[in-house]
Amino acid sequence: MELHIRLEGRKGLADQLYQQLREGIDSGHLAAGTQLPPTRLLAEQLGVSRKTVAEAYSRLTYESLISGVVGRGTFISPRRALQPPPAQGAPLAGADMLERWRSRATVLSLRGLDGPSRYDFIGGASSKAQFPYDQWRSCMQYALRRSQHHRELKFAAQGLSELREAIAHHIAFARGVHCSASDVLVCNGAQQALDLIARVLIEPGSKVAMEDPGYPPARQLFLALGADVQSVAVDDQGMCVEQIAAGTRLIYVTPSHQFPLGMPMAEPRRHALLARAAELGALVIEDDYDCEFRYQGPAAEALQRLDRNGLVAYVGTFSKTLLPELRLGYAVLPPAVMQAACVAKQLTDWHSPSLPQWALARFISEGHLSRHIRRCHDIYSARRERILARINGDLAPWLRAVPASAGFHLSALANPGVDVERLISLARRAEVGLYSLAPFFSQAPLQPGLLMGFGAIELLDIDPALDRVADTLYVLS
Structure with missing residues (x-):
């Protein structure tokens, strides 16, 4: 693949080449680690002398923008990324429509931006450890064969x-x-x-x-x-x-x-x-x-x-x-x-x-899907039962479970006096990811509580996690 360089006239060719390479590096279009063509090859592509290319490379090397590796070639050097200049485009006639879409950012897309906690009760997530990767890999190989002959x-x-x-x-x-x-x-x-x-x-x-x-x-x-x-x-x-x-x-x-x-x-x-x-x-x-x-x-x-x-x-x-x-x-x-x-x-x-x-x-x-569902059913059921046992047990002074018989999350409503948002913040410090019900309410009166997902947390992690939640609730009481 040829490096895109455009030289004009026959004067100042080395300077033109240097400027275009410098602009490419500064803008990030030539990323750190990118290998540049050898001087002989680039000279042939551009129709200039090898000395012209060597001079441009020499200036860039002096400025530590590129570096040569013996036996391998010349590469763009790592450097701190420059902030792009602010856009100065003309105002768009559809700016109001763009704003309407920008304002539609959803709560679910913003959850977990700080990274997963050690113990995470995030809802809507399944356990990747249970996925039958070998069977899926075999099915993907079948799909590739189908595609080859389709x-x-x-x-x-x-x-x-x-x-x-x-x-x-x-x-x-x-x-x-x-x-x-x-x-x-x-x-x-x-x-x-x-x-x-x-x-x-x-x-x-x-x-x-x-x-x-x-x-x-x-x-x-x-x-x-x-x-x-x-x-x-x-x-x-x-x-x-x-x-x-x-x-x-x-x-x-x-x-x-x-x-x-x-x-x-x-x-x-x-x-x-x-x-x-x-x-x-x-x-x-x-x-x-x-x-x-x-x-x-x-x-x-x-x-x-x-x-x-x-x-x-x-x-x-x-x-x-x-x-x-x-x-x-x-x-x-x-x-x-x-x-x-x-x-x-x-x-x-x-x-x-x-x-x-x-x-x-x-x-x-x-039959892989049916077998996977049966296997996960027993796993999720055990996790659900353990969470319910704790909510109905030592966590009962603060939380009460909403009856649910399906899925892989349940909701726990907070009893009066429980500061749910404060609980979530302190639990995060204790490496437990909890999630509030508040963002799911629009106009209805808010029922403070937690959405407790059990698809992504292992059974053996539930008690240690809820022990930390209980300790936090004692502190808040």
Whole structure:
């Protein structure tokens, strides 16, 4: 690869070369450690004498900007990075729109910026130690072989048929969802599924209803698209359906494991929600983000299974079940929505990456996903029971658990007098990562408490971590 240098005329060539190399180094375009071409080769490329190049190199060496290594060549020297000059561009006509998007930074994207604690109760994270890397590696090798012999250069925006078929069978078995491969849209995580559904259904000013407290990335997405987002309170039965306003076009809900509190939506409330959606002609997004893991009682039926009017879009993800790095999710969409969502998907990114799709289809069809879920179920169940035992035991004077039977997080509400934010700050000093429920509330009265994730913390670490939390609570009392 040739070094991009442009010399003009036939005078001052060494100085021109020096200046351009110096500017490249100062700007960072020529990074530290980059090897420069040998003087003879660069002279041939530029059509100048070798002496001209050598003179420029000599000046740069004198200034310690480059250095030669015997037997290897000439390299850019390490140096302190210069601060780029402030941008002085003309004001953009769309500056107000840019500000609207900048203001949409979500609470979940800001958590853990200081790095993980030694003991971390972060929610929404699974245990990487349990992931079957060997089986996944084999499936990726299969995907590479498929790609090598695959003649098509383009793929359907809806997703590979093999994966959509595998997903349909899996969620029918695990969650009782009624669907076929033609009803499944493969997405880059559940967040893209939410974006595609919202993008084709709402416009600025459209009314969207969602739980409060609720999932911040969904709320921020709807707001960024210009929606009028209504906060609907939840109680121990789930979303208070009677509060959904007239004219609502989209309803977002987490009925199987309410985010973040954790309780399931009661059966009568589910039927009431579907009836209200039918009355309004509103689409219901059912976000079933982590409900492969259920620990007690019969699994509540998915809203999608109860739907008789084609008004439920069922959204799921493999980022929590398997690995967040996979960024693969899906949506089961009513026929009225599917075509528009596929067009939006194609205009956004053409299609999700094909190699992970082939690999995941193989992973599911060979039974690896089901075995992984069964194995993780026992692990997460033991962690959950241990946390509950402590909250209901020595931590009971300060915390009380919200009943939840699924997922890999639970919520612990603070008893009166507990300063949750102070607790979190002091626990961080004791190397324990705790997370407040406060950022998940929008307009509903705040219920102080903690979101206790147990997907990423090992069982043997729970007691030492909660011992430190107990000590901190004693100090605060």
